Amino acid sequence: MSAAGTGAGTGAGAAKGAAEGERVYDLTIFGATGFTGKYILDEVLKTAPKSFPGEQQPIRIAIAGRSRAKLERLVAALPTTGQETANCRKVDIIVADAQDERSMRDMCRVSKVIIAAGEAVISACIQEHTSYIDISGESEFIETMMLKYHKDAKDAQVTIVHACGFDSIPADMGLLYIKQQMVKTYPGSLPVSVEIFCKLDGLHNLEGEGRMRQIQKTANRPELPKFGPLLQVNPLPHWNTKVEAYTVPLFLVDPLVMELSQQLILQDDDDNQHDLLLQSPVVQVAAYACIPTFAILTKFLLALVTIGLFAQLRVGRELMLKYPGWFTWGVASHEGPSEEQMKGTFFVETFFARGYSKALREACGDDGEELCRVQPDVELVTSVSGPEPGYVATPKLAVQAAYTVLWERDRIPRGVLTPAVAFVRTTLIERLIEQEIVFSSVVKK
Numbered sequence: 096m097s098a099a100g101t102g103a104g105t106g107a108g109a110a111k112g113a114a115e116g117e118r119v120y121d122l123t124i125f126g127a128t129g130f131t132g133k134y135i136l137d138e139v140l141k142t143a144p145k146s147f148p149g150e151q152q153p154i155r156i157a158i159a160g161r162s163r164a165k166l167e168r169l170v171a172a173l174p175t176t177g178q179e180t181a182n183c184r185k186v187d188i189i190v191a192d193a194q195d196e197r198s199m200r201d202m203c204r205v206s207k208v209i210i211a212a213g214e215a216v217i218s219a220c221i222q223e224h225t226s227y228i229d230i231s232g233e234s235e236f237i238e239t240m241m242l243k244y245h246k247d248a249k250d251a252q253v254t255i256v257h258a259c260g261f262d263s264i265p266a267d268m269g270l271l272y273i274k275q276q277m278v279k280t281y282p283g284s285l286p287v288s289v290e291i292f293c294k295l296d297g298l299h300n301l302e303g304e305g306r307m308r309q310i311q312k313t314a315n316r317p318e319l320p321k322f323g324p325l326l327q328v329n330p331l332p333h334w335n336t337k338v339e340a341y342t343v344p345l346f347l348v349d350p351l352v353m354e355l356s357q358q359l360i361l362q363d364d365d366d367n368q369h370d371l372l373l374q375s376p377v378v379q380v381a382a383y384a385c386i387p388t389f390a391i392l393t394k395f396l397l398a399l400v401t402i403g404l405f406a407q408l409r410v411g412r413e414l415m416l417k418y419p420g421w422f423t424w425g426v427a428s429h430e431g432p433s434e435e436q437m438k439g440t441f442f443v444e445t446f447f448a449r450g451y452s453k454a455l456r457e458a459c460g461d462d463g464e465e466l467c468r469v470q471p472d473v474e475l476v477t478s479v480s481g482p483e484p485g486y487v488a489t490p491k492l493a494v495q496a497a498y499t500v501l502w503e504r505d506r507i508p509r510g511v512l513t514p515a516v517a518f519v520r521t522t523l524i525e526r527l528i529e530q531e532i533v534f535s536s537v538v539k540k
């Protein structure tokens with residue numbers, strides 16, 4: 096086949112499957128030759144069950160990319176050179192170039208679920224009715240793709256889920272988790288606001304800085320209702336006694352993704368909306384990054400100012416891409432972190448929620464205005480934590496998201512979605528807990 100071909104002796108199978116519209120692969124990793132792609136492949140090989148629950152047929156995996164030679168080297172380095180054995184999965188090759196639409200559609204046509212990052216994948220997936228897990232953490236990209244393709248994806252009955260890496264499954268699913276836990280812990284209560292604090296320990300790079308950008312104003316999306324006392328993000332760096340750290344507004348894509356999750360439920364005014372709002376009521380959110388010491392805070396602010404200034408000029412942007420270490424006190428690099436650095440890094444996101452108890456709601460007669468005049472009377476703290484975010488946690492998160500789409504398709508809405516909207520009715524959180532992404536037990540305050 097011209098574009099989609101396999102490397103481990105099954106090329107004809109893939110071509111035949113494509114011609115017949117048959118899905119030859121359960122899971123295809125596009126961009127598998129990249130830094131993150133290789134870790135995602137490792138994670139799939141470690142965790143993919145031999146077959147679907149209740150089925151005999153083995154799970155079929157492919158890696159895809161533009162260079163057949165690189166893909167073949169990757170397969171050759173696998174313990175069994177791509178052959179199925181008792182403990183190893185067989186991995187086939189699909190050659191697909193993001194610049195070549197036909198090759199992208201060929202890849203999508205033979206795959207049930209694709210994990211990757213990029214627009215070409217989204218449009219090809221919609222055209223070929225293939226589910227897609229995207230790991231990119233770019234605000235503008237996520238927002239633009241949602242505006243451009245949400246309706247097409249819904250019409251085509253396709254599920255596309257954005258932000259399925261460290262950006263932003265821990266934050267988005269963590270927010271959903273604390274809402275659900277509050278209602279479980281205090282039956283009949285209504286969560287109204289959540290503060291989120293993101294802490295990276297053993298921080299080896301600040302790649303999120305490069306992605307810092309103004310969150311775009313969302314076109315045609317419903318304004319989120321504000322219930323209860325107003326919660327505002329404190330824009331100034333300050334010492335926060337709740338987390339014993341300096342905090343600054345969170346610079347990752349998480350705040351945008353959490354906002355989109357809440358807006359999507361309001362916007363998609365369908366039969367499911369009432370049920371979804373019960374499971375995930377709209378709350379006010381303020382998200383912060385934690386910075387442990389004044390010295391690091393100073394470096395962080397200096398790096399921020401420098402990046403802001405250099406980003407204004409083309410030559411400045413080129414310099415930053417070429418020498419990222421100069422602009423981030425040596426913490427960002429092209430090489431990515433070493434195994435040792437990854438072992439010493441982990442994340443914790445802590446969620447502080449406030450809400451109205453059932454008793455208070457009844458006393459106020461559920462009158463919104465009356466409630467807003469009183470302070471919330473129930474509080475809850477939960478956390479989501481895990482290993483190194485970029486290359487250890489992200490593959491775990493993306494792969495479990497992909498399995499959830501494969502196995503729980505009937506519980507997942509269609510459209511271009513965020514994690515909390517896609518997975519609200521699924522067992523993704525339980526799956527993540529099994530993979531050492533810890534959703535803490537609830538702490539009552």
Ligand SMILES: NC(=O)c1ccc[n+]([C@@H]2O[C@H](COP(=O)([O-])OP(=O)(O)OC[C@H]3O[C@@H](n4cnc5c(N)ncnc54)[C@H](OP(=O)(O)O)[C@@H]3O)[C@@H](O)[C@H]2O)c1
Nearest residue numbers: 126128129130131161192193212230232260261262485489
């Ligand atoms: N959400 C998160 O927390 C998170 C964490 C980590 C990474 N990510 C995202 O993951 C993505 C990949 O990051 P990375 O560091 O792994 O990048 P990378 O090492 O540069 O890998 C890029 C991959 O894309 C492939 N590629 C580039 N252009 C292509 C084209 N025209 N057609 C087909 N394949 C093409 C490359 O193939 P070649 O090998 O042939 O060049 C390579 O496999 C980025 O979007 C990053 O933001 C997200």
